[in-house]
Amino acid sequence: MTEPGTIHCDQFLSHAPARVWQALTDPELHARWWAAGDVQPVVGHRFTLDMGGFGQQPCEVLEVVPERLLRYSFAEGSLDSTLTWRLEPEGTGTRLFLEHSGLDLDSPMGRQAFEGMGRGWPGILRNMEKAIA
Numbered sequence: 001m002t003e004p005g006t007i008h009c010d011q012f013l014s015h016a017p018a019r020v021w022q023a024l025t026d027p028e029l030h031a032r033w034w035a036a037g038d039v040q041p042v043v044g045h046r047f048t049l050d051m052g053g054f055g056q057q058p059c060e061v062l063e064v065v066p067e068r069l070l071r072y073s074f075a076e077g078s079l080d081s082t083l084t085w086r087l088e089p090e091g092t093g094t095r096l097f098l099e100h101s102g103l104d105l106d107s108p109m110g111r112q113a114f115e116g117m118g119r120g121w122p123g124i125l126r127n128m129e130k131a132i133a
Contacts, residue, residue: 033131
């Protein structure tokens, strides 16, 4: 089996970590820059993200360090991957790091997700800047 695929992205956001954290954990703001869903920063919280044509994707919060780290499973039962959002203060803003890990590169769906999301994540992160401005 091939080593699972991992996508790494980072984006500077001209907002304090508290505001970026809010964009990651407030369902209304989250829906503005990525997907609608009842995301909450509580370990064990289960929620779904509405990915439009890709359907409802089940998730579970795995780790929370307020204003620093949010990790949750993503697309349980299909992609079975993990999203890790890490925030670091940088100057007057925040550097947001995203790691999307566990994508099965041996499966057509996993390979397609790795390639498509690898191209798509940078734009999604740029959307966050606009959504929280």
